[in-house]
Amino acid sequence: MAEVEVIFAEAQPSDASALLALLNHIGYESDFMTLDEAGILMTLEQMTDFIRQRQESINQVCLLAKVADEVIGVLNVTSDFHERIKHIGDIFIGIRKDYWNQGIGQILMEEAIIWAEKSGVIRRLELTVQKRNQRAVHVYEKFGFVIEGVRPRGAKARDGQFLDVYMMGKMIN
Numbered sequence: 709m710a711e712v713e714v715i716f717a718e719a720q721p722s723d724a725s726a727l728l729a730l731l732n733h734i735g736y737e738s739d740f741m742t743l744d745e746a747g748i749l750m751t752l753e754q755m756t757d758f759i760r761q762r763q764e765s766i767n768q769v770c771l772l773a774k775v776a777d778e779v780i781g782v783l784n785v786t787s788d789f790h791e792r793i794k795h796i797g798d799i800f801i802g803i804r805k806d807y808w809n810q811g812i813g814q815i816l817m818e819e820a821i822i823w824a825e826k827s828g829v830i831r832r833l834e835l836t837v838q839k840r841n842q843r844a845v846h847v848y849e850k851f852g853f854v855i856e857g858v859r860p861r862g863a864k865a866r867d868g869q870f871l872d873v874y875m876m877g878k879m880i881n
Contacts, residue, residue, distance in 0.1 A: 712775050714807075716815055719762065719770035719782075724755040726779040727772065730804065737805040739866045740841045767794050767829040771819050773803070773812045780804045783816035785823070787830065797824060799835040813844075817851050824880045831880050838863055839872040853878045 719727060732747035750758070762770040765787070773781030781804065785797040799820065803813050824830040837844050839858065849855075853876040862873025 715774045719759045730779040734802045795831040797830045834877040
């Protein structure tokens with residue numbers, strides 16, 4: 709692959725169409741994702757609202773990796789508004805397969821952790837990852853996430869096989 713410039717930034721409403729395209733695409737590429745061939749099932753208006761909500765939130769963020777106008781990666785942190793659990797950020801990350809193994813997910817994770825530390829609200833990040841996705845598990849452990857449990861049959865592969873899912877967490881101090 710030719711060398712390209714990757715830009716990392718917080719999602720803007722103008723990115724809604726490109727983010728939809730990414731999310732609708734990555735379900736086809738890998739069954740490591742919770743997304744499948746059905747895609748994200750959001751309209752352009754819903755995605756635009758989703759991005760605006762993240763921009764206005766003190767405990768949520770949507771970070772993008774872009775090449776020109778194409779979104780090639782996303783890391784989203786979702787949190788609740790209830791006082792007792794608004795300090796917990798749930799991470800979703802997805803990268804186009806063409807850009808795997810180039811450090812894009814790691815840069816997005818670094819930025820998300822920096823954001824969480826500066827937020828003044830987020831004190832715990834958590835995610836789920838299929839147990840068989842050892843490459844991703846290794847990356848998450850590198851960033852200080854620990855396996856906190858296993859959810860048996862937490863996902864299902866395209867062939868119908870049930871898969872165990874790790875629940876991982878990282879404290880933000």
